[in-house]
Amino acid sequence: MQANIIPLSFEYPVSATQAGRLLKLQRDILEKVALGINYQQILDDLCKAAESMVEGAVASVMVFDASGEFLTVLAAPSIPSKAIAALNGLIPGEQAGSCGTAVYSGKAQFVINTKTDRRWCNLQKIVTDFGVGACWSHPVKIEQDKAIGSFALSSFEERTPSVFYKQLLETGAHIVGIIIKRQQEEQALWDLAHYDALTGLANRTLFNERFASTLKNALTNEQHLALLMLDLDGFKDINDTQGHDIGDLVLQQVADNVQRVLGVVEVFARLGGDEFVVLLCYSGDKAVVAQLAEKIVSLFQQKINVAGCAFALSTSIGVSLFPEDGQSTQVLLRNADTAMYAAKKSGRNCARFYSADLTRTVRERMELIADMRLALLKQEFVLHYQPQYCQLSNALVGIEALVRWQHPEKGLIPPNIFIPVAEDSGFIKELGLWVFTEACRQCLQWWASGIPHFSLAINLSVKQLNAANIQQFQSVLEGLDFPIQWLELEVTESLVMQQGSLDELKKLEALGIRIAMDDFGTGHSSLAQLKHLPISKLKIDRSFVQDLSTDVSDRVIAKSIIAMGHSLGLKIVAEGVETKVQQDYLVQHGCDIIQGYLLSQPLSPAQFVELFFGD
Ligand SMILES: [Mg+2]
Known part of the structure; x- marks a missing residue:
């Protein structure tokens, strides 16, 4: 992955000594990045380092939240939590304080008096409640023309920034950009390693991690878990006759359909091919698990429409339960797999519980459903x-x-x-x-x-x-x-x-x-x-x-x-x-x-x- 960071321009004519101080700051922080120190810690350190260079000022980093609409405070180690709460949710605009305006315009904003400056006219409550006097903010960019956040210094009195302070802001914003970019790239790499590119579901690696941690929790808190292993019946035929492109679209559709009926579960993953797993915590009432499995099976009564064709598919599901069917991920997976093969053997298009400790009614009922489906085919x-x-x-x-x-x-x-x-x-x-x-x-x-x-x-x-x-x-x-x-x-x-x-x-x-x-x-x-x-x-x-x-x-x-x-x-x-x-x-x-x-x-x-x- 490439790191295309916009070069630091040193826009403000600082003295050689001042430039030296800024370069040291930059070097110290980037060293921490290279050492793999936690990003939150590094951003806090950056804020504190900037504060040490500007007496009577507090530093903050704001970035867009997941919606891409609102700014939220990412780091501000010296700002009280009430002030952070008041700042969160800021919408960038022409009068959105120093930070909101910097992000909106893509240009640094040096507000000397927050009480009189029109850029702060909508934030007067913050001015009064927290005694903000001046606020200077520089946009953070990781691509040209697109601000993703801001780096700011605020003071309790009216104050004009010196050339050095302006350069400190630019340098700080530049470093924040590097850190965020780095974080995004690491996240993208992590996603690549943990999510299935075709369906967007968790992959085997992430499933194994979640399964292990969920099981650990369940052991401690005496929770009930159900593991459902789904395998599509006859999917291979689609791949063989229609090609993998169509097969892939079918898998995406299946993943979407199943996701819709699942509601909240611990993890829904594609393990590979046409094999999916669902892990959920449940109350201990097995009928609830049986109902969910039946719901998934009956989803497939509707044909799957892909590229103008309708494909009839079904699924076989094997279910194992924690604690009764196993205490480790391996045993639970193996038992769900056994149950899934039992479902396939009994005519597919049905769900089977691993049979060790299943109550008779639930098992008989599931068998009856499976038998009925088969009976229709066998003209019984x-x-x-x-x-x-x-x-x-x-x-x-x-x-x-x-x-x-x-x-x-x-x-x-x-x-x-x-x-x-x-x-x-x-x-x-x-x-x-x-x-x-x-x-x-x-x-x-x-x-x-x-x-x-x-x-x-x-x-x-x-x-x-x-x-x-x-x-x-x-x-x-x-x-x-x-x-x-x-x-x-x-x-x-x-x-x-x-x-x-x-x-x-x-x-x-x-x-x-x-x-x-x-x-x-x-x-x-x-x-x-x-x-x-x-x-x-x-x-x-x-x-x-x-x-x-x-x-x-x-x-x-x-x-x-x-x-x-x-x-x-x-x-x-x-x-x-x-x-x-x-x-x-x-x-x-x-x-x-x-x-x-x-x-x-x-x-x-x-x-x-x-x-x-x-x-
Ligand atoms: Mg009648």
């Missing part, structure tokens, strides 16, 4: 269809598509086990889209085979009711050329009552999709609210149907739901009808459609076809 999800019959004609008028998970080892997993986890982890978006597409495709196939049309009801989760999903549904419907009048979406009462749902429901209605309110009676919707909702059906919750033969109040509720729904022009469906008594009661009170085991259990596609084409 299946749809069953439960018929709905018109009570007047006894004809099949609709079916409700119900998702099941045919697990190769655990058997058929009911939706109440995996849907809540799918909702929490964001996986519901992918699963929901599959259910939607598959159900539509299946019905089209049936209708094409000669089965008469019926309405297809698909359940919609709270997490699916958003613009992006609705857009996807629309694309599926258009792509399949599905007759929209046969489609019905079932939404739960609580979902409908949520803030913001109404607009999305109206969008669905505008597309021509009918909405049925599922599980009705369990939520808190009022008749007045129902009137304003874009729904065409109410499904009486199975809990009321169940006890119709024994519970009087359930009978009253069911009866009133039917009457109320009809008065609003809605069709009424009863689900969970299992006995003839239940059916008779519902039919007697005008319920339009019946669904339940009494008439038919949910059917596999093959069983459903048999209904029409069997003997």
Whole structure:
């Protein structure tokens, strides 16, 4: 790195003796720089040396702060802290005292009387509070025409600077410039050695340093640490097929995206290639770490747009925890790495905790999420269809598509086990889209085979009711050329009552999709609210149907739901009808459609076809 320091001009005609004193000052200070003494100490020494040459004056160094807008005091060993606080935040300008004006104009300012000089007119409080009489300031420059700060001498009385004092200021400012330049270069070298040039994240060296110091603190203060090791799945393909330039842009995008969801962590680093690590202190509640890991995994559901192309990527994350999974950086890193490979092995696109001491629930939940993602790829999800019959004609008028998970080892997993986890982890978006597409495709196939049309009801989760999903549904419907009048979406009462749902429901209605309110009676919707909702059906919750033969109040509720729904022009469906008594009661009170085991259990596609084409 080059040191382009503007040469000292010796602008003021000082005597040979005076020049000698200044050169000695310069030599003494620069010797300290060469010896590697701490810069703050050197700047303080410079101020004190200048003060020793000008009786009754105090020296100060001001520089721009990180914003580049405000000046802040960098060194002023003889100035009281209250005065320093008053000076900090000075904005350079034409009337910004001696220092602010020197920085602004790039020229030395010799203010002889601060009370009368217009350059000090805005700083009269400082004049009064601290008794400043005169202030002479020289700009500090490390490049021509650009002042980065000032070196100043202030006195408590009105005072004119001698030629020697003026030269002392110029010399002092010159030395400050050298020191700051040197400091900046050292910082740049340090940054180069500690930050990853591609992403701007900490590199392996800085990560190791931070990890060691954080761990030391954690040991002393009994803190909990989590180490997350991320490896991108399939990144090599991008590099191989698109070239390293595109690969680099993808890595930058990934780093930015992950950084955004992280919040405050101890360190987020790129260790090299497509390997990243996150180290954070946490409360000890592992669920928080699990949530963060899931959040990072689900970030990758969005494709990464780079140079006009969209890349689908995913990440596998391994997590190790301090203190339970290791007490040293090496062991924690190794265990996080082991967990990361376990994540890769179990199908990628998921997070795994190092398993030694993990609570069962967290581990099972993470495994369930990982398994679900894999299950979708392996086509383990299946749809069953439960018929709905018109009570007047006894004809099949609709079916409700119900998702099941045919697990190769655990058997058929009911939706109440995996849907809540799918909702929490964001996986519901992918699963929901599959259910939607598959159900539509299946019905089209049936209708094409000669089965008469019926309405297809698909359940919609709270997490699916958003613009992006609705857009996807629309694309599926258009792509399949599905007759929209046969489609019905079932939404739960609580979902409908949520803030913001109404607009999305109206969008669905505008597309021509009918909405049925599922599980009705369990939520808190009022008749007045129902009137304003874009729904065409109410499904009486199975809990009321169940006890119709024994519970009087359930009978009253069911009866009133039917009457109320009809008065609003809605069709009424009863689900969970299992006995003839239940059916008779519902039919007697005008319920339009019946669904339940009494008439038919949910059917596999093959069983459903048999209904029409069997003997
Ligand atoms: Mg339903």
